[in-house]
Amino acid sequence: xxxxxxxxxxxxxxxxxxxxxxxxxxxxxxxxxxxxxxxxxxxxxxxxxxxxxxxxxxxxxxxxxxxxxxxxxxxxxxxxxxxxxxxxxxxxxxxxxxxxxxxxxxxxxxxxxxxxxxxxxxxxxxxxxxxxxxxxxxxxxxxxxxxxxxxxxxxxxxxxxxxxxxxxxxxxxxxxxxxxxxxxxxxxxxxxxxxxxxxxxxxxxx
Amino acid sequence: xxxxxxxxxxxxxxxxxxxxxxxxxxxxxxxxxxxxxxxxxxxxxxxxxxxxxxxxxxxxxxxxxxxxxxxxxxxxxxxxxxxxxxxxxxxxxxxxxxxxxxxxxxxxxxxxxxxxxxxxxxxxxxxxxxxxxxxxxxxxxxxxxxxxxxxxxxxxxxxxxxxxxxxxxxxxxxxxxxxxxxxxxxxxxxxxxxxxxxxxxxxxxx
Amino acid sequence: xxxxxxxxxxxxxxxxxxxxxxxxxxxxxxxxxxxxxxxxxxxxxxxxxxxxxxxxxxxxxxxxxxxxxxxxxxxxxxxxxxxxxxxxxxxxxxxxxxxxxxxxxxxxxxxxxxxxxxxxxxxxxxxxxxxxxxxxxxxxxxxxxxxxxxxxxxxxxxxxxxxxxxxxxxxxxxxxxxxxxxxxxxxxxxxxxxxxxxxxxxxxxx
Amino acid sequence: xxxxxxxxxxxxxxxxxxxxxxxxxxxxxxxxxxxxxxxxxxxxxxxxxxxxxxxxxxxxxxxxxxxxxxxxxxxxxxxxxxxxxxxxxxxxxxxxxxxxxxxxxxxxxxxxxxxxxxxxxxxxxxxxxxxxxxxxxxxxxxxxxxxxxxxxxxxxxxxxxxxxxxxxxxxxxxxxxxxxxxxxxxxxxxxxxxxxxxxxxxxxxx
DNA sequence: ACACCCGGGACAGCCCGTTTGT
DNA sequence: ACAAACGGGCTGTCCCGGGTGT
Numbered sequence: 033x034x035x036x037x038x039x040x041x042x043x044x045x046x047x048x049x050x051x052x053x054x055x056x057x058x059x060x061x062x063x064x065x066x067x068x069x070x071x072x073x074x075x076x077x078x079x080x081x082x083x084x085x086x087x088x089x090x091x092x093x094x095x096x097x098x099x100x101x102x103x104x105x106x107x108x109x110x111x112x113x114x115x116x117x118x119x120x121x122x123x124x125x126x127x128x129x130x131x132x133x134x135x136x137x138x139x140x141x142x143x144x145x146x147x148x149x150x151x152x153x154x155x156x157x158x159x160x161x162x163x164x165x166x167x168x169x170x171x172x173x174x175x176x177x178x179x180x181x182x183x184x185x186x187x188x189x190x191x192x193x194x195x196x197x198x199x200x201x202x203x204x205x206x207x208x209x210x211x212x213x214x215x216x217x218x219x220x221x222x223x224x225x226x227x228x229x230x231x232x233x234x235x236x237x238x
Numbered sequence: 239x240x241x242x243x244x245x246x247x248x249x250x251x252x253x254x255x256x257x258x259x260x261x262x263x264x265x266x267x268x269x270x271x272x273x274x275x276x277x278x279x280x281x282x283x284x285x286x287x288x289x290x291x292x293x294x295x296x297x298x299x300x301x302x303x304x305x306x307x308x309x310x311x312x313x314x315x316x317x318x319x320x321x322x323x324x325x326x327x328x329x330x331x332x333x334x335x336x337x338x339x340x341x342x343x344x345x346x347x348x349x350x351x352x353x354x355x356x357x358x359x360x361x362x363x364x365x366x367x368x369x370x371x372x373x374x375x376x377x378x379x380x381x382x383x384x385x386x387x388x389x390x391x392x393x394x395x396x397x398x399x400x401x402x403x404x405x406x407x408x409x410x411x412x413x414x415x416x417x418x419x420x421x422x423x424x425x426x427x428x429x430x431x432x433x434x435x436x437x438x439x440x441x442x443x444x
Numbered sequence: 445x446x447x448x449x450x451x452x453x454x455x456x457x458x459x460x461x462x463x464x465x466x467x468x469x470x471x472x473x474x475x476x477x478x479x480x481x482x483x484x485x486x487x488x489x490x491x492x493x494x495x496x497x498x499x500x501x502x503x504x505x506x507x508x509x510x511x512x513x514x515x516x517x518x519x520x521x522x523x524x525x526x527x528x529x530x531x532x533x534x535x536x537x538x539x540x541x542x543x544x545x546x547x548x549x550x551x552x553x554x555x556x557x558x559x560x561x562x563x564x565x566x567x568x569x570x571x572x573x574x575x576x577x578x579x580x581x582x583x584x585x586x587x588x589x590x591x592x593x594x595x596x597x598x599x600x601x602x603x604x605x606x607x608x609x610x611x612x613x614x615x616x617x618x619x620x621x622x623x624x625x626x627x628x629x630x631x632x633x634x635x636x637x638x639x640x641x642x643x644x645x646x647x648x649x650x
Numbered sequence: 651x652x653x654x655x656x657x658x659x660x661x662x663x664x665x666x667x668x669x670x671x672x673x674x675x676x677x678x679x680x681x682x683x684x685x686x687x688x689x690x691x692x693x694x695x696x697x698x699x700x701x702x703x704x705x706x707x708x709x710x711x712x713x714x715x716x717x718x719x720x721x722x723x724x725x726x727x728x729x730x731x732x733x734x735x736x737x738x739x740x741x742x743x744x745x746x747x748x749x750x751x752x753x754x755x756x757x758x759x760x761x762x763x764x765x766x767x768x769x770x771x772x773x774x775x776x777x778x779x780x781x782x783x784x785x786x787x788x789x790x791x792x793x794x795x796x797x798x799x800x801x802x803x804x805x806x807x808x809x810x811x812x813x814x815x816x817x818x819x820x821x822x823x824x825x826x827x828x829x830x831x832x833x834x835x836x837x838x839x840x841x842x843x844x845x846x847x848x849x850x851x852x853x854x855x856x
Numbered sequence: 857a858c859a860c861c862c863g864g865g866a867c868a869g870c871c872c873g874t875t876t877g878t
Numbered sequence: 879a880c881a882a883a884c885g886g887g888c889t890g891t892c893c894c895g896g897g898t899g900t
Binding site: 275276277287288291297298 | 871872873874875
């Protein structure tokens with residue numbers, strides 16, 4: 033999915049399209065979809081409005097969808113890294129929460145999961161964004177589920193537990209951000225790790 | 239906090255201010271803060287713009303804050319009811335998730351937690367909304383924590399577990415809404431109940 | 445219909461709405477509907493865009509419709525004056541063409557019948573403008589028909605002849621404007637007068 | 651004038667330039683000049699914008715002028731056919747009106763004389779279009795005048811009568827289109843025929 | 857000569873949240 | 879409490895020209 037990064041990140045300056053997607057992703061993380069204006073995007077990316085509409089004929093929504101995919105890939109990288117770092121599955125899940133907390137704190141809690149707010153904002157209008165958000169959330173769940181299965185958890189409970197883990201992470205991120213406090217993420221990470229440990233203990237197979 | 243309801247809910251038609259708050263709350267649940275326009279609010283409430291600025295001199299943000307408090311009280315009612323219905327604490331937590339799922343499904347997943355999206359949208363601007371959202375989320379956590387303590391869990395772990403429960407609920411609501419599927423909420427409810435049960439088993443005192 | 449002119453033209457400065465209608469009518473005569481921008485209108489009228497949308501919530505089309513009515517009334521005045529000036533009906537019809545020619549020439553053939561171009565432009569979109577144009581053209585025909593009936597022509601032929609007269613005037617105005625030459629209007633006026641005279645001769649009653 | 655048709659209409663697919671002109675003519679008939687966008691044209695013709703500017707370096711106006719000539723030729727064909735069908739000159743003139751009515755009604759009154767609206771729209775700007783329109787209208791008048799002269803009318807009155815006839819046709823087309831009703835065209839055709847008959851009777855030479 | 861992708865400014869019509877006279 | 883006005887902002891489209899290949 034995120035192959036473009038390695039393919040052309042060699043040296044050439046990011047293309048107009050690339051810059052649009054990147055800047056939009058950054059703005060979405062910070063402000064959400066509704067509060068991010070087209071003008072703001074083109075100003076940040078240093079391109080003209082016409083260029084935007086050349087690359088994204090359906091306008092803001094199409095661009096935001098691309099930006100969501102981009103941001104989703106970056107978040108997937110974060111998840112993958114955290115999940116791979118710890119040898120035991122419970123620790124891996126907790127690492128996700130802790131890394132996320134560190135990441136958010138580093139930006140002063142202004143940036144955040146770009147999918148959460150955009151998805152919620154796009155419930156009524158913007159069906160394309162809603163679908164895209166859904167797919168991205170699914171990807172993340174599968175990423176987590178795969179890690180859990182590699183720890184010996186059966187496929188079905190692994191999927192359900194991954195859903196729980198992602199729910200916990202997303203909800204805790206909300207609480208942490210509004211409080212500007214990493215505690216909710218850390219606490220949630222600990223409990224999620226416990227759940228994973230319990231599941232492994234219950235299913236000793238693998 | 240929600241004392242106004244008993245004070246004047248006797249019979250008289252809802253005041254202008256009341257109608258504004260109620261309609262705004264409804265719109266916030268459905269569309270979030272940014273997508274809800276002043277004109278839309280006054281049209282829905284059947285009042286003039288000037289009346290709005292008479293009652294809420296600080297405009298949209300102040301009105302939205304009042305609406306958040308109103309909506310937060312209603313959600314607290316839902317929590318209280320669910321927590322009180324089940325005799326055992328784990329069941330009570332699961333009931334929260336299930337009630338929430340039923341509630342959201344009944345509106346076609348269009349309505350939702352009014353605080354989540356508004357809080358996320360108001361991170362960059364609208365500090366009043368951010369503070370208000372934070373207070374409301376705190377209230378909910380305390381509501382849950384109180385129920386957990388009454389089940390014999392110590393004060394400190396009860397608070398932490400309540401944080402985990404609320405995180406799970408909020409995150410699962412996000413997942414359920416974007417997928418238009420109650421499964422994430424049910425699954426999360428089950429796991430949260432397990433955590434509560436484990437905590438009770440671990441702390442037999444009380 | 446055009447009672448407002450006498451009612452308040454006494455002294456007070458024209459209201460915002462009045463200025464909008466007047467300036468729009470002037471611009472429509474000169475440029476047509478499509479070439480006249482909202483910004484141009486508000487600049488000419490010295491009002492803000494928001495004021496425009498306060499008085500004409502449906503925007504450009506609604507404003508243009510009002511302007512058409514206004515301009516139609518003014519053109520009806522011209523017709524009435526010309527029709528009343530000459531004692532004989534044929535001369536009255538010719539006077540219409542001549543007055544129209546004089547009027548158009550006085551503006552360097554830049555102004556013209558505001559209805560013609562707007563009606564043609566609004567065929568595909570802007571149904572409100574189309575209806576309004578149709579009504580105005582009907583009014584003018586009736587004005588002419590009434591004059592013909594007062595000259596002894598029966599009701600039915602008077603209506604048909606009025607249709608012919610208006611067609612001739614509108615078409616000749618087109619030819620005169622693109623050629624910047626009053627001849628087509630004068631020529632057409634002469635032939636129209638002949639038709640009226642023939643009709644009177646054929647129907648000696650009255 | 652319309653030599654291109656015979657020259658290359660043999661079999662080969664219409665050239666890029668040809669397609670541009672044809673599609674533009676069709677759009678001008680329906681929407682006028684201002685409402686027809688460059689993008690709309692290139693989409694309809696299936697060519698790229700650069701191709702358009704290659705063939706018509708002066709852009710939209712030059713293309714529209716070519717389209718006007720093309721459409722004018724087609725309308726001239728209609729006039730010629732109608733004028734030649736009827737043996738007597740009055741009947742020939744009436745046939746023009748009737749054929750025009752049939753033609754317009756067949757398109758649901760959406761298409762129309764492409765010159766009228768474009769000419770009126772181009773009065774203020776687009777002098778090239780104005781000149782082109784003028785020439786085309788002149789051609790049509792001469793077409794009619796020639797037919798009248800062949801019926802024994804002197805050169806000078808034939809030219810004037812042709813002016814009257816074209817005025818009547820154009821004006822009646824306007825009235826018919828806005829009313830979506832062929833009656834104005836039919837009525838006008840009848841009266842125009844009467845004028846021609848009277849002229850022939852007055853000038854019995856030939 | 858011809859066609860492609862891409863970009864450039866300016867402006868289209870419209871609506872935002874807000875304030876003022878009164 | 880009301881209509882009226884404010885000024886800036888919104889998304890989107892206008893018509894057009896460069897750079898590149900062929």
